[in-house]
Amino acid sequence: MKAIVIFFALVAVVSCSDECYRDVVATCSNTLSKQQGVLTQCDAKYGAIENLEGDLQRFANSLLYRSFDFLLMATHYGNYIKNRAGFEKLFRGLSDDLWDDGINTIKYMTKRGARMNFNNIASELEQEKPSLELFELQAIGRALDIEKKLAKDAFDLHKAASGHKNDHHDPEVAHHLEEKFMEKHRDAIRTLAGHAKDLSSLLDGPDASLGLYLFDDYLQK
């Protein structure tokens, strides 16, 4: 009896920030529990990761599925009729980048004690059936829209993580998005916008097909 009192006194002293330690004390004193995973309080979760988990899952899935969209756009430019190796390379590069971003987002979530859920897919992604076989300028436009939507998703996550949504404040998530995603993404958007500008002026006139040929040649470099 005395031992139990002392034990509870100890527990009271370690207080609320010592949940893992308390868990360890409880587990080690109980010789009956030999199964794994009994230390339920010793996880990697802190901050607001649990509240951001769902949005991060949707973000990771969007990155992976958009990488497949870009892969198909690259495929279209690789066929013998389009035969634009430069555009193929451009879209394949965008596909590879989003694929890496998707993997990195999954890795990041697990660093923070969150889990990936491959079924948590943004509804607009499931519903849309857009053609990915587009003419050059249209394809650049579509790519820019896709990249900007992903940027918006990241900004929305960042806004929530910055404390603008109740119980979502998690500066570490915000920082991760800034450092590992947003800077690279900014450059991708700028590059595509520049291509849209150049291409629209090249297509404005009688030399449109020559302009396209040279622009594709430039993209191959």
Next chain:
Amino acid sequence: MKAFVVIFTLSFACVFANLQCEHKKPNIPTDWIDMGNPCVVKVRNHVMEELKASMQYMAMAAHFSRDDVNRPGFAELFFKAAREERDHAIKLIHYLLMRGELTSDVSNMITKNLAPNVTNWASGATALRDALVLESSVTKKIRGLIIVCESDPSFNDYHLVDYLTGDFLTEQYEGQRDLAGKLSNLEKLMDKHGALGEFLFDKKLA
């Protein structure tokens, strides 16, 4: 409303008035495009099979990355496998492009239902076991592909069959042997030293 539509159409026309965004389809002979349709359909479908395998490996990698699983060696092994499966899909796409295929209906080739069926594993060994089963099923599908592409009565596709046999099947058999060997080592390690065995094996993988 009508006025709005007219204005909208007009402004659209103004912006693109001089832009020649669309070009005519060139007239290229098609005699050189000789793949049989059943074979093409099979290869296109197999692109999805490779991507499904890729996402299945991704789920394994995500599982072993979890803080309450903590097997970084297994996680890296499966992330690498996920990348390789995606590369296989891309290789098949490149092959079809080389043969003059994929000039239409490309947009629907990859559907957005790639969520893996299994996302939890009791141990590293069960995941390796599942990976080996997955690879054997892919191998069977490649063999099915070969059968369709060589037994088309109007066109035996020697070249694709050679590519699938030499390139894809070689990688399948080597990969399967590697997985079987890893699983064998792990099971022997864990026979008497379960927790320690998996811990050590994981560190070796990383």
